[in-house]
Amino acid sequence: MSSPGTPSRADAIREFVGSAKFAQAVSLLVIGLAFSTHALRALIGWPGLLAALAGLLVLCAASLVARWRAVEWYGILPLTILVFVGWCAASVLWSTTPGASLVRVIYLVAFAVLGIYVALMRDTIQIVRAFGDVLRLLLGVSLALELLAGILIDSPIPFLGIQGDLATLGPIQGIFGSRNMLGFVALIGFITFVVEWRTHIVSRGRAIASLALALGAIVLSGSPTAWIALGAALIALAALYGLRRAPAASRWRWQLALLVTGAAALVTGWLLRIRIIELLDARAEFDVRLDLWREISRYLSLNPLQGWGWVGKWPDAPPYTWLEAGAGRPHESALNAYLDAYFQVGVIGAFAFAALIGVALVRAWLLASSRRSVVYVWPALVLVAIAVTSFAESFALLEGGWMLLVVCAVKAARDMSWRDALAAGRAAGDARG
Template sequence: MSAARSLSLAEILDSAAFARAYAVTAFATAFGGPLIENLVGSATLTTIMVGLVLIGAAVLFVRRAELAWIRFIPSSIALILLWTCLSFAWSSDQRLTWIGIWGALGYAFLAIVIAHIRDSLQTVRAIGDVLRVLLALSIVVELLSGVFFDSAFEFLGVQGNITAGGPVQGIFETRNMLGLVSVIALVTFVVEFRTQSIEKPRAVVSIAMALALIGLSLSPTAIVLVGVVAASAGTLAIVRATQPERRNAVQLTLAALVVGMIVIGLVFRHQIIRWLGAGTDIAVRADLWNALLDYSRLQPWQGWGYFGAWAPNEFPFWSINDRAGEDIHLSALNAFFDVLIQLGIVGLVLFLFAAGLALTRAWLIATQRKSILYAWTPLVLITLLANSMLESTVLTSVGFMLFVLCATRAGQVKSWRELLDAPRPQSPSIQPG
C-alpha cells in the first residue's frame, strides 16, 4: 500500500474541517475574551486575535476564486469602519484610538471571514457548540466559588452568590454580560432544536442551561431581552404563517402594535422600572447620559474619536464620570449615546442606517424562507439592538463581531448588488423576412 499523500498548506486552509475549526476558535476567543484577559492578560488575547486575523486572511486568499468580492462586506458596515478610522485624525488621544480602531477592525474581519467560509447552519452550530461549553464552564466556576470554596473569585469577577440564587456572573465578569450571552445562547439552542441539527436531549439540556443562567444572573436587562426576543419570535411566526399576498398588511398591523406597545411602555415606564427592580440602574444611567450630552455638544458632528471601551483617565471620559457620580464607567451604558460621544452625529446616523438596513434585510429573509434557520439572524440582531439601549456591548469585541456577521449574512442574500447579478433582458433578434 502506498503511503497516504500529505496535504499541502493551501489544501488544509481550503478544507471544510479547517473552516469549522477556525469558526469555533474565533467564536471561542470572542465570547471567552473576558476569561482570557482575566487569566493570562490582554496581551495574550491580542496575540490570539492577530493570529486569527492572519490565518483568516490566508484562508480568504486560498479561496479567492470562489469569493464574490462585490459582496465581500456591506457598504453600510464599510462606511462605519471608514468613519471610525477617520476619527483618528481628531481624537483626543490618538494612541488609544489607534488601539481601539485595530480592535474593531479585527473583530469585524473575523466576522467577515466566517460569513464567507461557513453557511448559516454551520455558523449557528459553531456558536452553539462554543456557548454550550462556556455556559457550562460558567456554572462550574460559580459552583466552585459559591459551594465548594465559599469564596469570591475576584480575579474572574465572580462573587459566589449561586447559593443565594444570584446574581451570578459566570466567566463573563458582569451579570448583564452573562445575561446577554445566555439570551443569544437561548436563541441559538432553540434554532438548533427546531432545525434538528443536534440531538433532542442535548438541545433540551442546552436550553435549560441558558434559561437557568438568565434567571440566576438576576439581570433586569436579560429579563427585558427575553421579553423582546419572545415577542419578536412570536411576530415572526405569525408573519411566516401568513399567505404571501397578505404579509404586507399583517406586517403593517404588527408594526402598529409594536409602536403602540412602545408608547405604553413609555407612559408606564416608572411602574415597569419598579417591577424590574431597576430603579437605581436607570437613575445612574440618566445621570451619565445627561453629562455625556453636554460634552457631545462641544464636538457634535465628529465626536471625540473612537476608543471602544472608555479610557477612564482620558478627556472627556473622566470628566463625564466625575459629573455623573462616584462610579467609574467604561462605557455610556447605551450604544447610541456611545456612538454619539465617540463618532458624533455622522457616526450615529451611519450606525442607525447600518442597523436598520441589516435588520430589515434579515427580517425579510426570515419571512420569505421556509427554514426556521433564517430566524436566527434577525432575532440575534434584535437582541443586540435591544441590549444597546442599556449597554454598549454591540460596539466592542463579540458584540461588534456578531453585529457585522449578521449584517454581512443578511447582505449576502438581500442586497442592491442583486441588480448587478440579474440577467439583462435580451433584445429580440430581427429575422430576415
C-alpha cells in the same frame, strides 16, 4: 524527496488550510475568543489576548487565501459597515486621544474581520451550530465556576470577577465580567438553542438541556436588560411564526400591521417606562444610567457632529475621566450603544451605527418571514436582541457583540442584497428589450 504523483508538503498544507474542517475549527476559535475576552485578559493579560487575536487573524487570512476561488467576493460587505468603520477610522484625525483612537480602530477592524470570515466561510446553519457549541461550553464553564466559588469553596474568584453569590441565587457574572454581559450571552445562547432544536441540528434532549442552561444563566444573572431583550425576542419569534404561515400575497399587509403595532408598543413602553422599571426591580440600575447619560449630555454639545474620537471601551483619559467623576463611579462605556456611538463619533457615526443595525434587521426580518428554512430566523432574532440591548448596554460596539453584529449584517446582506436586486432588474429589462 517525494515521488512523482505524491503531493508535496506545501500542497498538503494548502489542502489542509483550504479544507472545510479547518474553516470550521477556525470559526469555533473566532467565536470562542470573541466572547471570552474578559477571561483571556484575566488569565494572560492584554499581551496574551492581542497575540491570540493576531494569530487567529493569520489563520483566517490563510484560510481565505487557500479558499480564494470558492468565495464569492462580490458585494461581501454591506455599505453600512463600511461607512461606520470608515467614519470611526476618520475620527482619529480629530480625536482628543489620537494614539488610543488609532489602536482602538485597529482593534475594531480586527473583530470585524473575524465576523466577516465566519460569515463568508460558513453558511447560516453552520454558523448556528458553531455558536451553539461555543456558547454551550462558555455558559457551562461559567456556571461551573460559579458553583465552585459560591458553594464548594464559598469564596470569590477575584481575578475573573466572580463574586461567588450563587448560594443566594445571584446575581452571577460567570467568566464574562458582569451580570449584564452574562445575561446577553445567555440570551444569544437561548435564541441559538431554540433554532438548533427546530432545525434538528442537535438531539431533543441536548436542546432542552441547553435551553435550561441558558434560561438558568439569565435568571441567575439578575439582568433586567436581558429580561427585556428576551421578551422582545419572544414577541418577534411569535410574530415571525405567524408571518411564515401567512399567504405570500397578503404577507405585506401583516408586515405593515406589525410595524404599526411595534411602533405603538414602543410609544407605550416609553410612557410606562417607570412602571416597567419598578416591576423589573431595576430602579437602581436605571438611576445609574440616568446619572451617566445626564453627564454625557453636558459634553455632547461641544462636539455634536464629529464626536470626541473613537475609543471603543473607555480609556483612562479625558473626557471619559470627567464623565466618571461627574457620575460618581467608574464606567467602561456609556451603557447605551447608540449614545456611545454619538459621543465618540458624533451624529454621523450614531446614524451610521443605527443604520447598520436597522438595515441588517430589516433584511434579516424579510428573509426570516419569507424563506422556508427555520434557520433564517436566527439572524433576525439575534439582531432584535442586539437592537434592544443596545439601549442599555454598549456590547454591540465591543469585541464579541460587535463581531456578532457583523456576522448577522453580512449574512443578511449576502442573502438579500440590493445590488443583486438591481442586477436582476437590469437583466429582466434587457431580456424584455
